[in-house]
Amino acid sequence: MRWRSPVSAQTQRSRVADQLLQDIRARRYGPGEKLPSERRLSEAFGVSRPVIREALGMLSSLGLVEVQVGRGAFVTAKDVALQSRDAQRSLVEVTVMREVLECGVLGVTTRLPPGAAETAEVEAALAELERCVAHGAEATRADHRFHRAIVAAAGSATAVRLWEEFTTEISTVLKISPSGSTMDEATLARHRTLAAGVLNGEFEQARQACHDLHEDYRRFLRDLLG
Known part of the structure; x- marks a missing residue:
C-alpha cells in the first residue's frame, strides 16, 4: 500500500475511508484479506486510532469490510466497484426520499403551529x-430523534410511520454521513435553523436548512463512493 500524507482534521474520517476504499478497489487488498492494524493505519495516515475505527465503521456500513473483534478488519466485497455503485444508488435514493418526506411536512408545520407536545419534543x-x-459525544441517535421530531411536528401519524419504515436505511446514512457518529458546529447550526423555522412558522428558512442538510449527505456519498 502507498501511504499518503496526513489528512486535515475536518475531514479525517471520510478521507481515510475514501483512501482505504480506493486501495480496495485497486485490489491492493483482495476479498478475505486483512487490512493493516488500527495502530499501523493510525501511524500511516497521521490520525488517531478512534478516527481509523470510525473510518472502518463507514466501510463496514457499506458492506465492504467486516470488522471482527480481536482479529481486525477484513475485505468482504467480491466486486467492490459494483457493490459501491449499488450502495451509492441505494443510499442516495434513501436520502432523496428522506428529504421528500421531511421537507414535505414543513409546509404543514410552518402553516399550522405544532402542538405543545410536538414543540417540546423538537426543543x-x-x-x-x-x-x-x-x-464530542456520539450523536447518531440524537440526530435521528431530532429529524423524527421534525416530521412528527406535522401531527401526521402516517408521516411518522413512513419515516419509521426508513429507520434502518436512514441509520446507515447517518452513520456514514459527514458528521458521522459525532456532529460538528456547522452541522448543528443547520439543525438549529431548521428547528427555528419549524417553531416560528418560517417555511423558507426551514425548507432551505432541510435541503442543505440533505444535499450535504448526497455530496458526501457521491464523493465517497465515486
Whole structure:
C-alpha cells in the first residue's frame, strides 16, 4: 500500500475511508484479506486510532469490510466497484426520499403551529444534539430523534410511520454521513435553523436548512463512493 500524507482534521474520517476504499478497489487488498492494524493505519495516515475505527465503521456500513473483534478488519466485497455503485444508488435514493418526506411536512408545520407536545419534543431533541456536540459525544441517535421530531411536528401519524419504515436505511446514512457518529458546529447550526423555522412558522428558512442538510449527505456519498 502507498501511504499518503496526513489528512486535515475536518475531514479525517471520510478521507481515510475514501483512501482505504480506493486501495480496495485497486485490489491492493483482495476479498478475505486483512487490512493493516488500527495502530499501523493510525501511524500511516497521521490520525488517531478512534478516527481509523470510525473510518472502518463507514466501510463496514457499506458492506465492504467486516470488522471482527480481536482479529481486525477484513475485505468482504467480491466486486467492490459494483457493490459501491449499488450502495451509492441505494443510499442516495434513501436520502432523496428522506428529504421528500421531511421537507414535505414543513409546509404543514410552518402553516399550522405544532402542538405543545410536538414543540417540546423538537426543543428537547435539539437540546440533546447540542449536548452531544458540546461533549464530542456520539450523536447518531440524537440526530435521528431530532429529524423524527421534525416530521412528527406535522401531527401526521402516517408521516411518522413512513419515516419509521426508513429507520434502518436512514441509520446507515447517518452513520456514514459527514458528521458521522459525532456532529460538528456547522452541522448543528443547520439543525438549529431548521428547528427555528419549524417553531416560528418560517417555511423558507426551514425548507432551505432541510435541503442543505440533505444535499450535504448526497455530496458526501457521491464523493465517497465515486
